[in-house]
Amino acid sequence: xxxxxxxxxxxxxxxxxxxxxxxxxxxxxxxxxxxxxxxxxxxxxxxxxxxxxxxxxxxxxxxxxxxxxxxxxxxxxxxxxxxxxxxxxxxxxxxxxxxxxxxxxxxxxxxxxxxxxxxxxxxxxxxxxxxxxxxxxxxxxxxxxxxxxxxxxxxxxxxxxxxxxxxxxxxxxxxxxxxxxxxxxxxxxxxxxxxxxxxxxxxxxxxxxxxxxxxxxxxxxxxxxxxxxxxxxxxxxxxxxxxxxxxxxxxxxxxxxxxxxxxxxxxxxxxxxxxxxxxxxxxxxxxxxxxxxxxxxxxxxxxxxxxxxxxxxxxxxxxxxxxxxxxxxxxxxxxxxxxxxxxxxxxxxxxxxxxxxxxxxxxxxxxxxxxxxxxxxxxxxxxxxxxxxxxxxxxxxxxxxxxxxxxxxxxxxxxxxxxxxxxxxxxxxxxxxxxxxxxxxxxxxxxxxxxxxxxxxxxxxxxxxxxxxxxxxxxxxxxxxxxxxx
Numbered sequence: 094x095x096x097x098x099x100x101x102x103x104x105x106x107x108x109x110x111x112x113x114x115x116x117x118x119x120x121x122x123x124x125x126x127x128x129x130x131x132x133x134x135x136x137x138x139x140x141x142x143x144x145x146x147x148x149x150x151x152x153x154x155x156x157x158x159x160x161x162x163x164x165x166x167x168x169x170x171x172x173x174x175x176x177x178x179x180x181x182x183x184x185x186x187x188x189x190x191x192x193x194x195x196x197x198x199x200x201x202x203x204x205x206x207x208x209x210x211x212x213x214x215x216x217x218x219x220x221x222x223x224x225x226x227x228x229x230x231x232x233x234x235x236x237x238x239x240x241x242x243x244x245x246x247x248x249x250x251x252x253x254x255x256x257x258x259x260x261x262x263x264x265x266x267x268x269x270x271x272x273x274x275x276x277x278x279x280x281x282x283x284x285x286x287x288x289x290x291x292x293x294x295x296x297x298x299x300x301x302x303x304x305x306x307x308x309x310x311x312x313x314x315x316x317x318x319x320x321x322x323x324x325x326x327x328x329x330x331x332x333x334x335x336x337x338x339x340x341x342x343x344x345x346x347x348x349x350x351x352x353x354x355x356x357x358x359x360x361x362x363x364x365x366x367x368x369x370x371x372x373x374x375x376x377x378x379x380x381x382x383x384x385x386x387x388x389x390x391x392x393x394x395x396x397x398x399x400x401x402x403x404x405x406x407x408x409x410x411x412x413x414x415x416x417x418x419x420x421x422x423x424x425x426x427x428x429x430x431x432x433x434x435x436x437x438x439x440x441x442x443x444x445x446x447x448x449x450x451x452x453x454x455x456x457x458x459x460x461x462x463x464x465x466x467x468x469x470x471x472x473x474x475x476x477x478x479x480x481x482x483x484x485x486x487x488x489x490x491x492x493x494x495x496x497x498x499x500x501x502x503x504x505x506x507x508x509x510x511x512x513x514x515x516x517x518x519x520x521x522x523x524x525x526x527x528x529x530x531x532x533x534x535x536x537x538x539x540x541x542x543x544x545x546x547x548x549x550x551x552x553x554x555x556x557x558x559x560x561x562x563x564x565x566x567x568x569x570x571x572x573x574x575x576x577x578x579x
Contacts, residue, residue, distance in 0.1 A: 141396035143183035154188035180531030191241030233478030297330035332367025366397030
């Protein structure tokens with residue numbers, strides 16, 4: 094007969110394991126297949142319904158203190174609850190500290206089915222490529238920084254991908270020198286991931302919407318050198334920061350969205366808006382959401398990220414964050430939620446992934462139609478010391494991992510756009526390895542002093558639910574107890 098003390102120890106251990114399962118199995122990694130993002134388990138298409146997330150703007154990242162947008166778990170819990178209520182399934186984080194601990198924040202977003210797209214660069218010296226002299230900044234120290242970001246985020250299943258550059262090509266003055274260096278950084282990141290990650294993680298580029306050079310930029314990064322579809326210098330996805338749809342009177346045609354769809358129609362990698370949401374009209378109506386996620390665009394575009402979550406000096410926020418950590422929703426939040434709730438979620442996940450298997454074009458100068466744009470594909474060699482980093486990895490890497498999420502209730506005061514306090518706001522960890530989607534309910538006017546966390550819908554991603562796993566483990570324990578005579 095096993096002692097009661099031993100039985101209590103087993104029960105405690107099993108309880109911890111069940112807790113870990115309940116709050117850490119939310120998403121399956123996203124893969125790239127041709128021109129689509131694909132869920133690695135269900136093989137459904139994945140469209141980004143996302144938001145740019147950089148509370149505090151560029152000052153929200155401090156390389157000296159170690160702070161960044163994903164280092165404060167109470168802030169992440171608050172914002173994850175509001176994003177889950179909104180219907181978000183992805184965030185873009187621009188500036189992260191590779192040495193900071195992101196485990197709890199990443200686990201919180203994972204628990205509610207929200208993916209992360211992480212920029213590897215930052216505005217600080219030595220942490221990005223120079224637009225005017227890229228060779229001077231393309232160094233082993235720079236690679237050590239961006240590889241450190243990979244180490245910090247590669248262990249989270251909800252890391253959707255990395256941006257190797259953001260608007261590095263932004264005007265006519267740097268199109269003659271920058272392009273091959275961006276491909277070099279893409280190559281280095283992908284080779285590091287292949288060597289040191291247990292799964293492939295896509296690497297892409299986020300482009301400025303400068304029409305004279307936009308499509309040459311896309312062609313330059315999507316093509317395959319020598320026709321090799323596995324060319325590591327080729328971008329896995331292409332993001333576009335576009336603000337061409339402005340106001341209630343804009344249309345699919347007048348916004349030039351129709352032109353974007355036509356020009357990107359033969360893309361061989363996923364294309365999406367890495368930023369959108371013109372604020373010339375305030376509050377923003379967000380009527381472009383119906384076009385972006387409707388039948389006119391979903392065959393070409395893979396969704397987008399609204400700019401941006403928090404109100405900063407540029408006035409693009411969905412929420413206003415006060416100095417004491419309290420939050421008030423803005424009318425933009427309500428308007429976006431109303432637009433999201435109209436979406437046909439089935440349209441965003443349906444389709445044959447085989448249709449996305451597009452062969453990339455072979456790199457050739459004829460693809461480039463912008464005068465003076467760099468049209469050679471002689472990619473710079475890795476700088477001295479860089480190959481050793483790829484072969485051996487960065488020293489003392491900060492490797493993130495999922496951890497149990499035990500706190501679900503938001504502690505900060507949150508008000509609706511009508512000024513009424515939202516009580517009982519909490520994250521709702523999703524079962525069945527699901528990703529978050531809009532609820533389909535109009536909750537924008539429900540900030541009435543009661544909980545408006547809503548009942549977010551989700552997209553099924555796994556074959557076995559967490560409830561099933563719980564019963565399997567419990568059944569195993571009970572069966573063993575009977576055998577042992579406990």
